[in-house]
Amino acid sequence: MMNILILGSGGREHTFAYKLSQSQNCEKLFVAPGNAGTAKIARNVSISVTDFKAVKDLVLRENIEMVVVGPEDPLVEGIQNFFAEDEELRQVAVIGPSKRGALLEGSKERAKEFMALHNIPTAAYQSFTAESLEAGKAFLDTLNSPYVLKADGLAAGKGVLILENLQEAKAELENMLANKKFGKASETVVIEEFLDGIELSVFVLTDGKNYITLPTAKDYKRIGEGDTGLNTGGMGAISPVPFADKTFMDKVENRIIKPTIEGLEKEEIDYKGFVFIGLIKVGDDPFVIEYNVRMGDPETEVVLPRIESDLVEVFQKVAEGKLDEVELKVTEKAAATVVLVSGGYPENYEKGKEITGFDQVEGSHVFHAGTRLENEKTLTSGGRVLAVTSFGDDYKQALKKSYQNAEKLHFDKMYYRKDLGFDL
Numbered sequence: 224m225m226n227i228l229i230l231g232s233g234g235r236e237h238t239f240a241y242k243l244s245q246s247q248n249c250e251k252l253f254v255a256p257g258n259a260g261t262a263k264i265a266r267n268v269s270i271s272v273t274d275f276k277a278v279k280d281l282v283l284r285e286n287i288e289m290v291v292v293g294p295e296d297p298l299v300e301g302i303q304n305f306f307a308e309d310e311e312l313r314q315v316a317v318i319g320p321s322k323r324g325a326l327l328e329g330s331k332e333r334a335k336e337f338m339a340l341h342n343i344p345t346a347a348y349q350s351f352t353a354e355s356l357e358a359g360k361a362f363l364d365t366l367n368s369p370y371v372l373k374a375d376g377l378a379a380g381k382g383v384l385i386l387e388n389l390q391e392a393k394a395e396l397e398n399m400l401a402n403k404k405f406g407k408a409s410e411t412v413v414i415e416e417f418l419d420g421i422e423l424s425v426f427v428l429t430d431g432k433n434y435i436t437l438p439t440a441k442d443y444k445r446i447g448e449g450d451t452g453l454n455t456g457g458m459g460a461i462s463p464v465p466f467a468d469k470t471f472m473d474k475v476e477n478r479i480i481k482p483t484i485e486g487l488e489k490e491e492i493d494y495k496g497f498v499f500i501g502l503i504k505v506g507d508d509p510f511v512i513e514y515n516v517r518m519g520d521p522e523t524e525v526v527l528p529r530i531e532s533d534l535v536e537v538f539q540k541v542a543e544g545k546l547d548e549v550e551l552k553v554t555e556k557a558a559a560t561v562v563l564v565s566g567g568y569p570e571n572y573e574k575g576k577e578i579t580g581f582d583q584v585e586g587s588h589v590f591h592a593g594t595r596l597e598n599e600k601t602l603t604s605g606g607r608v609l610a611v612t613s614f615g616d617d618y619k620q621a622l623k624k625s626y627q628n629a630e631k632l633h634f635d636k637m638y639y640r641k642d643l644g645f646d647l
């Protein structure tokens with residue numbers, strides 16, 4: 224039995240809380256800062272995920288023995304190292320990589336170099352800075368449309384531009400490098416070859432040496448039906464991915480997962496946590512689009528519910544470096560989640576709307592994302608508000624159930640995509 228802290232406040236963290244709270248091994252569960260959903264199954268603590276001093280105080284005060292890091296920011300800022308280097312915190316298990324490991328997400332250039340070094344298939348690329356702007360434009364001349372420009376650093380999911388027109392691509396490159404469109408994040412820009420295919424997410428849990436592959440998932444990033452309009456954090460997800468069959472997943476394992484974990488080991492990177500591999504299937508072959516060093520959101524809302532093993536035990540094995548002793552149990556059932564968002568998201572939207580209908584929901588699990596409690600009422604507090612997760616014999620059945628229950632939930636200007644799975 225141990226006390227556990229989850230850092231974060233989204234649907235991903237509510238799902239972690241839901242799963243961890245079911246474990247016999249979880250004594251007291253804390254979420255910082257959490258949301259209205261986590262408040263019902265854990266104790267929310269109102270501190271920022273990047274305020275390491277406040278996290279330390281909480282961990283010591285509440286005898287917390289395990290910290291599960293939800294989002295990337297604290298990882299990129301080095302929360303794992305902060306714990307490892309502190310006399311009083313050294314014994315605490317941190318589920319999340321070291322700062323060097325987190326660079327796989329924190330720097331697109333570093334991720335590309337890592338893939339090149341370890342022969343991991345990805346789009347051809349070159350990177351540029353303000354000094355090499357002209358060379359960058361010349362490189363664009365050698366490529367075919369569409370053009371892919373990526374800000375090197377974290378840019379809240381907005382740092383990737385895909386442009387049809389060469390002149391526009393050159394102008395945007397100049398904007399990013401010379402005018403710092405994304406601030407420090409675009410001081411370096413990666414320009415890469417456009418890959419045409421269908422995307423999926425593969426999640427790997429590793430102790431730095433051993434690994435287990437979690438169920439696959441596919442998320443829907445665009446706000447509009449038919450994958451149109453602006454990019455969002457994610458409008459829904461399904462698991463497993465029907466086209467990720469055994470033959471394809473064997474290629475993923477041999478060409479991508481194994482060399483990734485071996486690469487971490489060779490480079491002596493302390494990595495105890497999730498590797499989220501954003502993949503694209505081009506023809507029959509997998510290529511890496513990006514690495515993230517955490518679970519995906521909303522993919523977590525379909526991946527974790529399918530895992531039947533005790534997640535605290537699994538995390539303990541990660542911390543001990545004994546993940547080879549874990550045999551992950553996963554249900555055969557498919558899962559789907561539909562994300563309910565505030566009208567206007569991902570641009571401007573209103574907050575503070577009362578959400579009703581929770582008691583009408585049957586046969587789905589509602590994970591909270593942008594919600595907060597006020598005088599017993601659940602109010603919206605973000606763009607992505609709820610994720611309605613269901614099981615089914617296949618993703619279609621699971622989606623149908625989620626849609627039935629989405630209709631029972633209400634808040635002013637609520638919106639969701641009704642076409643998830645359209646491309647499968």
Ligand code: AMP
Nearest residue numbers: 346371383415416417418419501512513
């Ligand atoms: P990222 O932030 O790296 O995941 O990029 C955001 C999105 O841009 C991805 O989910 C893809 O849809 C798209 N994308 C990124 N890189 C490429 C590429 N080389 N070819 C085609 N699409 C890409």
Ligand code: GLY
Nearest residue numbers: 442457519520521
């Ligand atoms: N759903 C994509 C992500 O979490 O980055």
